[in-house]
Amino acid sequence: MKEEPMETVIWNGLNNPDLKPQEADTVVLGLPFDGATSFRRGAAEAPGRIRNISSHIPPTTEAGHSLEHLHVLDIGDLSPVGLSQTDYFKLIEQKASELFEVTFPTFIGGDHSVTIPLLNTAATIWGDNLGVIHFDAHLDLCAELDGNLLSHGCTHRRVLEKNNLPLGQVYFIGIRSFEIQEMQFLEGRNANIFTAAEICRQGISAAAEKVRRGLENCKAVYMTVDIDFLDPAYAPGTGTPKPGGFSTRDLLLFINHFSTLPLIGMDVVEVSPPLDHNDITSFAAQRVITETWGLFLSRR
């Protein structure tokens, strides 16, 4: 039996390596960096693993819609080897800027620090027209963590202080962990924080509708999915799991609810294959990515 080359079977058989980025509905870029974690590593292996398992999944959504019309281009990984974190992030900004200009980029981390250059780039392009959906157990609003200003716990703090992205346009969904310094930062500030407990009380649809209404006037919305938004039962393979989270079904319900928002790009971060069991976490990430494509890109 003749084996298909790997690059054409990944992404549910949708990847077309002959496309130019501007011809693609989405360009996939792996960011295999896990040097800014506060606890356990392994997220650098996520892009390769998620790509790999994507090869056997049919090009359809869970609602039974075909994705075969989508033009997907996976340009591989942007390697951090030999670079300082600062230099690597400059490289990410450069690449992200090219991609945001011509397509819908799908970034695969990596730890959540890689979202710092991604959001900086998006905020530079869209300014205060940008809204952000942040699925996460954590706020990532630390001033520093373990002495690292570019830690995966500092993502939004760095973006907020550098650019003109207002705190009120970031929606923090699924939060169930607070650092003391984050609570101090939030004193006297209005942040859109939807805690896991509050979402459970309200129900997913009611909470999602509040987020959707809050973002409906934004001209561009970026979605960052830290896989630890999910309960460790649904995503055991992650560096800083936090019990009391959500099912994969809940996450897909949320994303479905946002399908009318002008999504301009996404990332999925913090999947750590060495900490995973039977690829549960990588499969969840893969599903989130292709369901998001089905919901948002099919209309383009």
Ligand SMILES: [Mn+2]
């Ligand atoms: Mn997190």
